[in-house]
Amino acid sequence: MLYSFAKYEKAIEYFEKAVGISQEIDEGEEEATGYSNLGIVFHSRCEYSKAKEYHQKALAIRKETGDRVGEAAEYINLGSVFCSFAEYGKAIEYYEKALAISKEVDDEEGEATGYSN
Secondary structure: OOOOHHHHHHHHHHHHHHHHHHHHOOOHHHHHHHHHHHHHHHHHOOOHHHHHHHHHHHHHHHHHHOOHHHHHHHHHHHHHHHHHOOOHHHHHHHHHHHHHHHHHOOOHHHHHHHHHO
């Protein structure tokens, strides 16, 4: 899929607004989703350091709220970022963490994603 730069900018604007609203109403899971979405957009723009930063924020919230499926998803996202940095050992480490969590919580879809990565 091809996206124009303007669409990325608009996506960033909306996701930042979503994070702000989530913080105001103290909705951690939605805040984590906003950070994760920002990470995905920055990864798509090849801004890997920013992508890593946002996925780490999302991961911290997912851990804090006990969202194990979301935690596994953030480990997958971080693994993808480390692949983009050509840090394959670190990427595998994160993919293995995601796989272990997915097995632990019996998330077959997450488990399949973990194996495919």
